[in-house]
Amino acid sequence: MSTIAAPRRSVAYTVSDSLTMLRRNLVHAVRYPVILYLIAMPVVFLVLFVYVFGGTMGAGLVPGAPAAGSGEYLQYLLPGMLLVTLASGVSGPAISVSKDLTEGIIARFRTMDISRSAVLSGHVLGNLVQSVIAVVVVLGVGLLMGFRAPASVWGWLGAAGFLTLIGYALCWMGAAFGVFARGVESASNLPMPLLILPFLSSAFVPTESLPVWMQWFAEYQPFTPFTEVLRGLLFATPIAALDVWLSFGWIALIGVGGWLWARTTYERKTIR
Secondary structure (H helix, E strand, O other): OOOOOOOOOOHHHHHHHHHHHHHHHHHHHHHOOOHHHHHHHHHHHHHHHHHOOHHHHHHHHOOOOHHHHHHHHHHHHHHHHHHHHHHHOOHHHHHHHHHHHHHOHHHHHHOOOOOHHHHHHHHHHHHHHHHHHHHHHHHHHHHHHOOOOOOOHHHHHHHHHHHHHHHHHHHHHHHHHHHHOOOHHHHHHOOHHHHHHHHHOOOOOOHHHOOHHHHHHHHHOOHHHHHHHHHHHHHOOOOOHHHHHHHHHHHHHHHHHHHHHHHHHHHHHHOO
């Protein structure tokens, strides 16, 4: 007779199990504060780009006003840096899921009456909470540096919801990387190409300033429409319809694709 407990089918049990796994991951986060890395890297980049390169790059954004270059560049850069923070968080679920699979805890879960989807959901939600906290801290640092956005309350709420949706989709992709990887080291390396994308978008410089052969890729990859929609929400400026459609299309593709990849690979690895 199989030792695997029959999975619960109730939605209420699945939600309850997911919350239990969420608490487990948050306890791990307190003991091993990877969130410090999520905060440190974007903050270092923010300070470096604004105070070292900002004078020159900001003057390019506002021709004829070199004295205000770094301040102008901070306004331009921060929305993209919030997205860099979310992209950095992809490695979190990748590593945590891979550790569970390689350290044998999943075999223990298989003998318990736990919803299968709850294990991955707990990792995704736990890392999403850490990513949201990191975004808030990076935004706070930006405000201390002089960032100001004229958005209304609804604009700020829209920006918060938009960032949360992106973070949730990216966390599912991170979980998929973790399930797919053969070990923790591999899981930590798989998200690296995704981390490069914000640097090839309009987050740091306008796409028009890039080489012609790179502009098409930069304009249509996920982080350029993400950045443009976020800037529009924070600065109360018109948002191109194409950027809105591309943004939600990429969110759906990344989120649903990551969820399907993670679930199918997880089932294949654990049902043996």
